[in-house]
Amino acid sequence: MADLQDESEDGLPAVGVPDVPGPVVTGALERAAALLAEHPVADGCNTLAWTLRQMPYHDTDTDLPRLRAGAVGAQFWSLLTSSVGDRVVADTLEQIDLAHEMIGRYPDEMRLALNADDMADARNRGRIASFLGPVHGACVTDGLGTLRAFHALGVRSLAPAGAAWAQEGLTAFGHEVIREMNRLAMLVDLTGCRPEVACQIAGASRAPVVISHTAAAALTPHPANVPDEVLVALRAANGLVMVTFAADQTGDSLHAVADHLDHVRSVAGPQCVGLGAAFGADSGNGNSGNGHPAGLTDPSGYPRLVAELLERGWPEADLAMLAWDNAQRVLRDAEFTSRAANHRKA
Template sequence: MADLQDDPHTATAAVGPGSLGVEDVPAPATARGSLERAATLLSVHPVADGCNTLVWTLRQSPYHDIDTPDAGVDTDIPRLRAGGVGAQFWSLLTPREAAAPDQVVSDTLEQIDVALTLMRRYPDSLGLALTADDLADARNRGRIASFLGPVPGRTLTDSLGALRAFHALGVRIVAPAGAPWAEDGLTAFGHEVIKEMNRLSMLVDLTGCPTVAACQLAGASKAPVIISNTAAAALNPHPGNVTDEVLLALRAAGGLAMVTFDTARTGDSLHAVADHVDHVRAVAGPAGVGLGAAFGSEPGRPRPAGLTDPSGYPRLIAELLDRGWSEADLSLLTWGNAQRVLRDAEFTARAAQRRRTA
């Protein structure tokens, strides 16, 4: 059944040179050819976007309608579909880094509630996804598969029970950055967290982890780890960008680094973003690169020209086609690598469940 669900299906989004939403602009004939190829590819291998912060934005505006385009936020269903997005990881991280642990837990639970309400409000467009099969099934039904997470590792507060409670609520990704059990290397409790995440098929998100901690986490996890939104530190030494050392650790662990669309981290143009995607692929390998734009914010956050909202995805794919990327490698970038990481995590979980109980 899983193999059948993984088969390419009909288009899940109306993508194409004439359906690129608010970013639609005339293009030269050669560019139109690449855009048409990009649209065709995305109709079969849509984007599995590793990061969108819309849930936090909607928490501030709970009655905002994402079924229609609105200049007040950069993400809505029409632009997700115009960009060929078939799966979305909805970030549940909170911007209140200095908040007390109980406030972080409260904020996270409220965001889970907002996210679940979002799924119920738009059932024809968004489908809660818990497994890799759900990812494929949502695509085949014309919905955007919606994964919950990451949640902050700080929310666990020395409790594996809290981790299992988040799993029961549908969360499938945890970000250890800033958690006392992973800040200066994994503590004994930190090792137990990673083992339990492996048993539950929850992904470890290394976003924001320093190099030493990231490499240690990648080595400690039996399942592939991800970095849900990042860029190459070798091209831009921004503190949020990932070093080649970490990319090599990801490659060895079968992990996935998902490139963001953020001017401060990538540069101010589509070409600059493509440079980061190229570099991550060169170091982490074709199976180690994905896309995690980190859309979902209110207008004003600097974005690279041509990639100011999800409708710009076909432009990036067209640029990579022009750079000589094969359609096979592009299908891994957009969809295949995310699906493979989820499947590998589930395989690891089945093996761990035979060895370890809750």
């Protein structure tokens, strides 16, 4: 397995001030570093588990030094697979096992997180809170036992896209799945859902829903990007839209990613925008459709992005929500919904 502590051949950038091109005022970088020290990044999507399972010795864009340089304090380790049919559950279990192994290998750096308190505690102890999920909704077929088993293994997010019970809209069983996820405080991740299905699920869930990695279709027409109607639905549901750093979805520059963040913040509201970079594979070359945008090729670029948003006039309170507070709020809201559901059931 690749070592998360490996350094890149060219060395790593200084903490908080990544060495990437583009004119950014030093004062803005200093303010960004100070803000991220207090409100670190909660990244909604890291695909490292999938990458390492497919290619154990593959060079990746994620390691502990670069996570530290980018002030990453929490991550969701995506457990989505490309498997179909009978292989989906087995391959998902393999990825869960790999994620546990990764987290256990570095106990002084990472902590398995199951709730918002774990997220805060990890930050206070200087560790990276590591959440498991989403898993593929196709793992859950005609019963809720698999969902509960995933929850018992530490999974805290599931993506309905591609599941038979959510393809054309929620079936009766699909409504059961969403209710049980609410009861378990598992986040519903609408990444990849058709717009009309995403809006339906956002309205059906009693807990806030999330989209862990997407961008604005109004700026970049891409099948994985969401139209404004979905952003409005997430705002009404008090959910969270996490903007990816995939160049084919955003454009090939840090400036383009900032444009998407501006748009999502404008439509969904500052309380509903977050970051879901989708790091975890190779760093790419900055070209559209191949890797991540220039300046954001690995997690060490987060301070520069925050500096860009400061230069655009984002208040520090909005940046604190973008980086950390919105993700923690959604988790706490899901836990509140869970407690209420279990109280009614008792």
